[in-house]
Amino acid sequence: MIKVINPGFYSSIQDLGRFGSQNFGVPISGSMDQCSADIANKIIGNNSIEALIELTMTGCSLKFEIDTEIAITGSDMSPKLNELSVDMYSVIEVKNGDTLSFGRIKSGFRTYIAFRGGINSEKIMESKSMYVGLTKNFKINKNDEIHLNESKSSMNKKHKTSLKKLILSDEIECYKGPEYSKLTTQNKDKLLSTQFSISNNHNRMGYMLNQKIKNTIKPIITSHVMPGTVQLTPGGDIIILMRDSQTTGGYPRILQLTDRAIDFVAQKGTSSLIKFLIKN
Amino acid sequence: MIDEKINLDVNQFKVVIESCASNILEVRSSYCSLLVIFDKEILDIDKIEDNLNNLYVSRGFLSKTDSFLWNIPVCYEKNFALDIDLISKQNKISNKEIIKTHTNRVYSVYLIGFLPGFLYLGSVDDKLKISRKKQPRLRVPRGAVAIADKQTGVYPQVSPGGWNIIGNTPINLFDKFKVEPCFARPGDKVKFFSISEAQHKLIEKEVEFGLYELKKELIND
Numbered sequence: 001m002i003k004v005i006n007p008g009f010y011s012s013i014q015d016l017g018r019f020g021s022q023n024f025g026v027p028i029s030g031s032m033d034q035c036s037a038d039i040a041n042k043i044i045g046n047n048s049i050e051a052l053i054e055l056t057m058t059g060c061s062l063k064f065e066i067d068t069e070i071a072i073t074g075s076d077m078s079p080k081l082n083e084l085s086v087d088m089y090s091v092i093e094v095k096n097g098d099t100l101s102f103g104r105i106k107s108g109f110r111t112y113i114a115f116r117g118g119i120n121s122e123k124i125m126e127s128k129s130m131y132v133g134l135t136k137n138f139k140i141n142k143n144d145e146i147h148l149n150e151s152k153s154s155m156n157k158k159h160k161t162s163l164k165k166l167i168l169s170d171e172i173e174c175y176k177g178p179e180y181s182k183l184t185t186q187n188k189d190k191l192l193s194t195q196f197s198i199s200n201n202h203n204r205m206g207y208m209l210n211q212k213i214k215n216t217i218k219p220i221i222t223s224h225v226m227p228g229t230v231q232l233t234p235g236g237d238i239i240i241l242m243r244d245s246q247t248t249g250g251y252p253r254i255l256q257l258t259d260r261a262i263d264f265v266a267q268k269g270t271s272s273l274i275k276f277l278i279k280n
Numbered sequence: 281m282i283d284e285k286i287n288l289d290v291n292q293f294k295v296v297i298e299s300c301a302s303n304i305l306e307v308r309s310s311y312c313s314l315l316v317i318f319d320k321e322i323l324d325i326d327k328i329e330d331n332l333n334n335l336y337v338s339r340g341f342l343s344k345t346d347s348f349l350w351n352i353p354v355c356y357e358k359n360f361a362l363d364i365d366l367i368s369k370q371n372k373i374s375n376k377e378i379i380k381t382h383t384n385r386v387y388s389v390y391l392i393g394f395l396p397g398f399l400y401l402g403s404v405d406d407k408l409k410i411s412r413k414k415q416p417r418l419r420v421p422r423g424a425v426a427i428a429d430k431q432t433g434v435y436p437q438v439s440p441g442g443w444n445i446i447g448n449t450p451i452n453l454f455d456k457f458k459v460e461p462c463f464a465r466p467g468d469k470v471k472f473f474s475i476s477e478a479q480h481k482l483i484e485k486e487v488e489f490g491l492y493e494l495k496k497e498l499i500n501d
Contacts, residue, residue, distance in 0.1 A: 025396045025398050221310075222400060223311070223315075247308070
């Protein structure tokens with residue numbers, strides 16, 4: 001068992017997400033930066049489906065009451081084991097009684113901690129990803145106890161991964177959204193030439209940008225949206241929907257991020273800069 | 281566009297796509313559009329578009345799948361009907377007439393979205409048509425039955441929301457432990473019937489203990 005001494009700003013249990021239930025209005029959820037989460041699982045020999053911990057902006061403090069192995073990827077929040085710095089993107093051996101903590105954030109915005117065997121927590125609609133109203137808690141709280149799956153020795157064969165550090169990018173690759181063609185030429189130019197910055201209004205559901213674009217498109221009839229959909233509100237605000245995105249919306253959908261671009265946005269915090277790029 | 285025929289066509293084509301494609305994760309239907317989610321990024325969108333167009337053209341005649349009419353109990357009394365006076369005043373219609381008009385009609389389930397289990401139903405009688413609130417409520421109660429423009433719907437859980445509330449249903453709209461968490465599916469129909477506050481309380485208890493069974497009828501047309 002692992003005891004949560006301090007959960008940090010916003011930490012949650014995530015996996016690949018909840019698929020097949022969007023027709024009932026259930027969000028997909030899952031790790032915001034899927035690539036970093038996947039690497040963390042691979043480093044310690046887990047299957048990609050295993051649930052892990054996602055940290056946001058600040059680290060957590062965990063006390064281990066078991067021997068295990070962990071891997072830390074994504075944002076560099078200066079991880080420490082018993083106050084001594086440990087390497088990211090490598091297998092870290094942890095002994096019963098050890099404490100994992102974090103320091104200053106050096107790059108990125110979200111960190112992943114994978115545990116050998118994966119986290120054993122409640123599975124709702126085929127996923128362990130925490131979400132309001134579905135799982136008992138929507139984030140990890142102080143004094144929570146985290147249990148791990150028993151790991152078989154055969155699982156312990158570590159995958160080799162060539163990615164050894166977090167890749168950051170300000171260039172956000174997109175496809176044209178269903179309502180892109182309704183934008184004026186001037187607005188299309190503005191959308192693709194402006195260096196946007198992330199506002200302080202961002203979370204697992206969506207990221208709002210600081211700069212606006214005058215919206216001349218009428219609201220659309222309620223239609224589907226998904227992680228990576230870029231909406232333009234009647235007031236001209238631009239919202240990038242993220243992993244906890246609602247399933248439907250009535251704002252024009254001007255762009256759709258590529259899967260990899262969603263990971264890049266997930267590593268951005270307030271004031272970070274981004275630029276949209278249409279993929280051909 | 282809110283049109284029953286178009287929506288039926290959309291839902292039937294959804295079944296066609298689901299039955300013939302292997303690289304598709306999920307197909308989601310809406311009022312007049314479909315979202316097709318592929319298992320990996322598409323490299324040749326034009327080809328996919330052509331394939332889907334051909335599939336649509338050659339889809340042939342489809343037999344209708346079973347759909348149901350669900351009878352949902354709603355209490356329209358003062359404590360629940362937070363905006364009924366507003367609609368009464370704006371649309372110059374009595375509260376009694378609002379309840380009669382809302383319960384008289386059979387609504388189509390066009391879409392489930394926004395929140396887990398939120399049913400988008402339509403269309404309401406023009407006499408009940410009212411635009412969304414400018415300032416959304418921060419806490420719409422669970423079970424609130426509400427109207428926005430020509431749509432009506434039920435809030436499955438407490439949530440912020442801008443629709444105009446005219447009543448409350450004690451039934452459960454979303455059960456996360458069921459494979460099919462919502463009783464209704466797009467293409468089904470819904471009819472509301474009026475209950476008293478005392479009945480609302482009773483049904484609420486019955487729902488809690490799993491004793492309440494929603495009345496449903498198979499639709500044959």
